[in-house]
Amino acid sequence: xxxxxxxxxxxxxxxxxxxxxxxxxxxxxxxxxxxxxxxxxxxxxxxxxxxxxxxxxxxxxxxxxxxxxxxxxxxxxxxxxxxxxxxxxxxxxxxxxxxxxxxxxxxxxxxxxxxxxxxxxxxxxxxxxxxxxxxxxxxxxxxxxxxxxxxxxxxxxxxxxxxxxxxxxxxxxxxxxxxxxxxxxxxxxxxxxxxxxxxxxxxxxxxxxxxxxxx
Amino acid sequence: xxxxxxxxxxxxxxxxxxxxxxxxxxxxxxxxxxxxxxxxxxxxxxxxxxxxxxxxxxxxxxxxxxxxxxxxxxxxxxxxxxxxxxxxxxxxxxxxxxxxxxxxxxxxxxxxxxxxxxxxxxxxxxxxxxxxxxxxxxxxxxxxxxxxxxxxxxxxxxxxxxxxxxxxxxxxxxxxxxxxxxxxxxxxxxxxxxxxxxxxxxxxxxxxxxxxxxx
Numbered sequence: 001x002x003x004x005x006x007x008x009x010x011x012x013x014x015x016x017x018x019x020x021x022x023x024x025x026x027x028x029x030x031x032x033x034x035x036x037x038x039x040x041x042x043x044x045x046x047x048x049x050x051x052x053x054x055x056x057x058x059x060x061x062x063x064x065x066x067x068x069x070x071x072x073x074x075x076x077x078x079x080x081x082x083x084x085x086x087x088x089x090x091x092x093x094x095x096x097x098x099x100x101x102x103x104x105x106x107x108x109x110x111x112x113x114x115x116x117x118x119x120x121x122x123x124x125x126x127x128x129x130x131x132x133x134x135x136x137x138x139x140x141x142x143x144x145x146x147x148x149x150x151x152x153x154x155x156x157x158x159x160x161x162x163x164x165x166x167x168x169x170x171x172x173x174x175x176x177x178x179x180x181x182x183x184x185x186x187x188x189x190x191x192x193x194x195x196x197x198x199x200x201x202x203x204x205x206x207x208x209x210x211x212x213x214x215x
Numbered sequence: 216x217x218x219x220x221x222x223x224x225x226x227x228x229x230x231x232x233x234x235x236x237x238x239x240x241x242x243x244x245x246x247x248x249x250x251x252x253x254x255x256x257x258x259x260x261x262x263x264x265x266x267x268x269x270x271x272x273x274x275x276x277x278x279x280x281x282x283x284x285x286x287x288x289x290x291x292x293x294x295x296x297x298x299x300x301x302x303x304x305x306x307x308x309x310x311x312x313x314x315x316x317x318x319x320x321x322x323x324x325x326x327x328x329x330x331x332x333x334x335x336x337x338x339x340x341x342x343x344x345x346x347x348x349x350x351x352x353x354x355x356x357x358x359x360x361x362x363x364x365x366x367x368x369x370x371x372x373x374x375x376x377x378x379x380x381x382x383x384x385x386x387x388x389x390x391x392x393x394x395x396x397x398x399x400x401x402x403x404x405x406x407x408x409x410x411x412x413x414x415x416x417x418x419x420x421x422x423x424x425x426x427x428x429x430x
Binding site: 014015017018019021022044045080081082083085087096097099100101103104105111112150151174175177181182183189191193195196197198199200201202203204205206207208209211 | 229230232233234236237259260295296297298300302311312314315316318319320326327365366389390392396397398404406408410411412413414415416417418419420421422423424426
């Protein structure tokens with residue numbers, strides 16, 4: 001099999017990679033060793049040619065007449081997604097959403113280590129969420145430096161999020177996983193991935209309305 | 216101003232509508248009465264022509280030389296998004312994520328009324344999360360019917376999600392807001408909006424890896 005070629009790939013392909021990774025993970029868990037693009041196509045409800053095109057972006061992984069080696073493909077896509085690298089995370093805001101994310105995500109993602117949470121509420125300082133300790137904001141910069149934190153999870157109210165994002169950027173954070181209901185403005189070397197829950201719910205509401213109008 | 220024309224609009228435009236709604240909501244809160252497409256463009260970091268094109272899908276809302284009436288545009292986009300209609304929600308799974316979503320979303324979305332939660336754990340039955348009572352799965356079908364539930368929020372482990380989705384579909388639910396780490400297969404008249412948190416985190420990981428490779 002050819003080594004992974006690294007070229008510019010489109011956002012649409014990148015958006016689909018985690019889904020390939022997810023399906024291949026399930027196949028691997030189920031003990032499936034190889035799969036054809038046709039079988040994967042049926043399973044994932046995308047065309048086989050789409051799958052071949054997508055995977056060709058990374059030099060392909062398939063062998064004519066054999067299909068894809070599930071474990072190998074899963075591992076290679078994992079590498080493309082950067083999962084051969086560990087990330088150190090902090091959570092900004094130990095409110096309900098912050099707590100839920102810590103509890104929900106921390107046991108599920110071995111490459112993503114939750115190291116601490118920060119909150120302005122003094123009654124939370126020194127307490128733990130899961131195994132994670134809550135610290136006062138004063139200690140943010142030194143904590144980031146000492147623990148090589150590269151990702152901050154932002155679960156703050158929208159009116160606090162921008163100022164905290166700027167402080168995180170100045171402290172040298174690499175990326176922000178943003179749950180605040182606002183688009184953050186940060187230097188372009190700070191990477192952002194948004195989870196706008198309210199926007200998602202509005203899209204569902206739109207779909208319901210369209211469906212009822214058209215039926 | 217012209218009435219809203221209802222035509223087939225692209226997924227990309229639909230994806231952008233909640234963001235327009237969000238920005239216009241902030242402007243309205245801030246007491247801004249009108250805004251030009253140029254000003255909105257700067258604020259939202261999209262081109263003014265993109266904004267004009269997007270809003271023209273709904274018959275436009277602007278007046279030459281005046282700009283957009285913020286309150287009117289906010290209200291009209293709200294209607295397009297179906298926010299003039301109330302939705303009745305249940306949450307399937309009263310675990311950590313389910314609880315967090317109830318607490319996090321219920322006070323923020325007047326059009327989305329959380330009416331109950333369902334869990335297989337008997338120790339939760341009759342207890343409340345926020346103001347929301349937890350019910351046993353046995354009561355699901357009658358509860359949906361009696362309370363005119365149209366949206367189910369799925370916060371179940373991936374191996375339980377598909378069976379529950381089928382049961383919800385059979386019980387006449389209109390839409391599923393899916394947080395389970397799996398793509399659901401349901402009849403096409405059941406509308407789905409996925410929030411795949413893990414996929415989102417993998418995208419962030421990919422961005423970090425690409426950034427570090429290219430710098």
